[in-house]
Amino acid sequence: MTSLTSTSVEGQRPPRSWNWVGILPFLLFSSAFLLGPAIILLVRSLQANEGGWTLGNYRQLIDPQVLEAYGLSVRISIVTAVVGGVFGFLLAWAIIYGGLPRVFRSLLTTFSGVASNFAGVPLAAAFIFTLGRIGMITALFGFFGIDLYDSDFSLYNFWGLTVVYMFFQFPLMVLTITPALEGLKKEWKEASENLGATSWQYWRHVALPVLMPSILGTIILLFGNAFGAHATAYALTGGTLRLATILIGAQISGDVLQNQGLGYAVAMGMVLIMGLSIGLYTILQRRAERWLA
Amino acid sequence: MAFLVLDRVRKEFGGSTAVEDFNLAVEAGEFVSFLGPSGCGKTTTLRMIAGFEKPSVGRISIGGRDITNARPNERNVGMVFQSYALFPNMTVGQNVGFGLKLKKVGREETQSRVNELLELIHMPDKGDSYPHELSGGQQQRVALARALAIRPQVLLLDEPLSALDAKIRDELRIEIRRIQRTLDITTIYVTHDQEEAMALSDRVVVMSRGVMEQVGPPFQIYNYPETRFVASFVGKLNQIPGVVIDSKTVQCGDERLQTTTPIEESPGTAVNVMVRPEELDIGAGEENQLVGVVESVNFLGAIVRVRIARGEQMITADLFNERLLELPEVEEAVTISFPAHACWVMKAN
Ligand SMILES: Nc1ncnc2c1ncn2[C@@H]1O[C@H](COP(=O)(O)OP(=O)(O)OP(=O)(O)O)[C@@H](O)[C@H]1O
Numbered sequence: 295m296t297s298l299t300s301t302s303v304e305g306q307r308p309p310r311s312w313n314w315v316g317i318l319p320f321l322l323f324s325s326a327f328l329l330g331p332a333i334i335l336l337v338r339s340l341q342a343n344e345g346g347w348t349l350g351n352y353r354q355l356i357d358p359q360v361l362e363a364y365g366l367s368v369r370i371s372i373v374t375a376v377v378g379g380v381f382g383f384l385l386a387w388a389i390i391y392g393g394l395p396r397v398f399r400s401l402l403t404t405f406s407g408v409a410s411n412f413a414g415v416p417l418a419a420a421f422i423f424t425l426g427r428i429g430m431i432t433a434l435f436g437f438f439g440i441d442l443y444d445s446d447f448s449l450y451n452f453w454g455l456t457v458v459y460m461f462f463q464f465p466l467m468v469l470t471i472t473p474a475l476e477g478l479k480k481e482w483k484e485a486s487e488n489l490g491a492t493s494w495q496y497w498r499h500v501a502l503p504v505l506m507p508s509i510l511g512t513i514i515l516l517f518g519n520a521f522g523a524h525a526t527a528y529a530l531t532g533g534t535l536r537l538a539t540i541l542i543g544a545q546i547s548g549d550v551l552q553n554q555g556l557g558y559a560v561a562m563g564m565v566l567i568m569g570l571s572i573g574l575y576t577i578l579q580r581r582a583e584r585w586l587a
Numbered sequence: 588m589a590f591l592v593l594d595r596v597r598k599e600f601g602g603s604t605a606v607e608d609f610n611l612a613v614e615a616g617e618f619v620s621f622l623g624p625s626g627c628g629k630t631t632t633l634r635m636i637a638g639f640e641k642p643s644v645g646r647i648s649i650g651g652r653d654i655t656n657a658r659p660n661e662r663n664v665g666m667v668f669q670s671y672a673l674f675p676n677m678t679v680g681q682n683v684g685f686g687l688k689l690k691k692v693g694r695e696e697t698q699s700r701v702n703e704l705l706e707l708i709h710m711p712d713k714g715d716s717y718p719h720e721l722s723g724g725q726q727q728r729v730a731l732a733r734a735l736a737i738r739p740q741v742l743l744l745d746e747p748l749s750a751l752d753a754k755i756r757d758e759l760r761i762e763i764r765r766i767q768r769t770l771d772i773t774t775i776y777v778t779h780d781q782e783e784a785m786a787l788s789d790r791v792v793v794m795s796r797g798v799m800e801q802v803g804p805p806f807q808i809y810n811y812p813e814t815r816f817v818a819s820f821v822g823k824l825n826q827i828p829g830v831v832i833d834s835k836t837v838q839c840g841d842e843r844l845q846t847t848t849p850i851e852e853s854p855g856t857a858v859n860v861m862v863r864p865e866e867l868d869i870g871a872g873e874e875n876q877l878v879g880v881v882e883s884v885n886f887l888g889a890i891v892r893v894r895i896a897r898g899e900q901m902i903t904a905d906l907f908n909e910r911l912l913e914l915p916e917v918e919e920a921v922t923i924s925f926p927a928h929a930c931w932v933m934k935a936n
């Protein structure tokens with residue numbers, strides 16, 4: 295104890311502050327991996343493939359093919375965000391208020407932590423092995439005389455990809471909404487009961503409105519999460535499902551029909567959409583913090 | 588029959604008893620405080636009246652109706668929480684009107700009732716503010732208005748002022764009593780602050796470890812405590828050890844003390860003579876006298892607190908301050924005196 299105290303006295307710093315050193319890694323990191331690439335992206339998107347400045351790349355964004363890719367990306371992101379969000383919320387609610395045993399809670403939290411990061415090639419492979427045309431579950435269904443692929447279902451179309459995305463979407467919802475659910479004060483429920491509210495009325499008039507900014511914010515987060523995903527879709531469909539990210543990949547590094555300038559412009563469009571979502575997310579998050587603090 | 592009745596109420600959590608054999612009859616319009624140290628079961632008792640806890644044994648009734656098993660939302664009681672517990676997503680007006688909305692009261696009637704209550708809590712122009720825009724004291728006023736809006740039969744407050752700073756606390760304390768008198772509403776007030784309990788209540792219930800120690804008006808509780816716990820928990824108290832001589836006299840060291848309260852213990856029993864600091868005077872007196880040496884003199888404004896050493900023992904005397912008061916000097920030998928009616932005797936533990 296004595297030695298500890300004396301070191302701290304000797305270690306007294308001169309008034310000059312070195313605190314800024316602490317954020318140096320952050321500044322370096324953000325300029326290397328965020329700001330830098332964004333600027334390069336902007337510059338490239340304004341350059342013609344033959345050299346020289348142009349707005350032509352952006353004019354090509356209204357090409358039906360490009361719009362369709364954006365549309366598909368937005369649609370799949372909205373569907374997986376909303377469905378994953380609602381499902382994840384209900385699951386988190388069941389864990390906290392549904393009286394599930396405590397074991398379930400830690401089990402699900404751990405699972406969510408892992409699953410929300412499980413994406414890309416391994417995820418696609420896992421699904422192909424289970425729900426693919428010759429996957430285990432498909433085979434199991436077949437054993438009972440049900441041919442999954444007889445219906446419209448396929449792992450390699452819109453709904454197939456939706457199911458696969460769900461695997462990391464709903465765990466992310468569970469992870470981010472759990473603290474918000476835990477932030478609901480017991481006294482709010484008691485105060486509303488005391489004023490004559492039923493459990494349903496409490497959820498309808500107090501709990502859900504209080505949680506709404508968190509729920510919407512997280513759904514936007516899920517939207518961004520799906521919107522930026524590339525590897526999973528590529529590994530699963532080999533590029534047959536034309537998402538915006540896959541289009542960018544094809545334009546920038548594909549073998550045929552390459553058009554780098556367009557690729558960069560499409561990417562800039564995505565940055566814009568992502569930026570809007572992050573802005574909206576921040577606004578909602580701020581409100582949520584004020585209420586649930 | 589009294590308005591709010593708790594009849595042999597008992598509450599157990601797991602194996603341990605939080606409240607034991609609680610019997611209380613509160614008259615309509617009465618203001619009763621539950622006073623006691625932390626963990627003595629005040630909140631638990633209040634929550635049983637509100638319906639958030641079910642008594643393990645016993646009955647509770649309001650206005651002749653047995654509510655022991657009624658759900659919280661089927662009772663007509665208003666509750667104010669220590670943490671205010673305002674709904675953050677609603678304005679002040681919406682918070683106050685929430686109970687009426689649930690009761691399907693019409694829009695206009697709700698509005699006029701809300702305005703009436705905002706007037707009552709002196710916040711007529713805050714109806715559109717959100718809770719996070721208000722100070723703690725303002726939030727608690729709104730919480731009070733919200734609880735009162737539904738015209739509850741009983742108002743319950745659980746340490747409503749303990750999260751506020753001293754000045755606001757004093758102000759709001761007066762406000763609560765004023766509003767309670769205006770509406771003539773039966774009120775139960777939980778606190779561990781004896782001054783608060785004394786200042787507000789018609790009657791105080793002193794509790795310790797789940798048991799009611801004494802019930803009575805503040806004057807009674809303070810001046811005629813029935814148990815050792817009440818005597819030492821409420822107010823400051825000098826306890827002077829001695830041995831019983833007869834039904835009026837106790838030998839304390841070299842001195843003999845007289846009391847007019849008959850001593851029940853038999854001669855030879857070890858007892859304590861109890862006397863409040865404000866009953867003591869410095870200087871010779873006609874009845875009881877003790878000698879000692881001044882240890883410290885603290886000037887506290889309205890009173891001067893003098894601590895006097897009598898051998899090993901410390902005696903505190905609170906002198907009422909006045910311009911002509913002659914303050915004793917530290918280390919001065921003094922005589923302390925008090926009348927025989929000021930003290931009483933309790934068996935030593
Ligand atoms: N839900 C519960 N489960 C188990 N024990 C409880 C529960 N609620 C209260 N107790 C116990 O009951 C006893 C009385 O608690 P209570 O909250 O009524 O005390 P209190 O007088 O309000 O104290 P404080 O002044 O600290 O608020 C305590 O020993 C407490 O630990």
Ligand SMILES: [Mg+2]
Nearest residue numbers: 629630631745
């Ligand atoms: Mg309490």
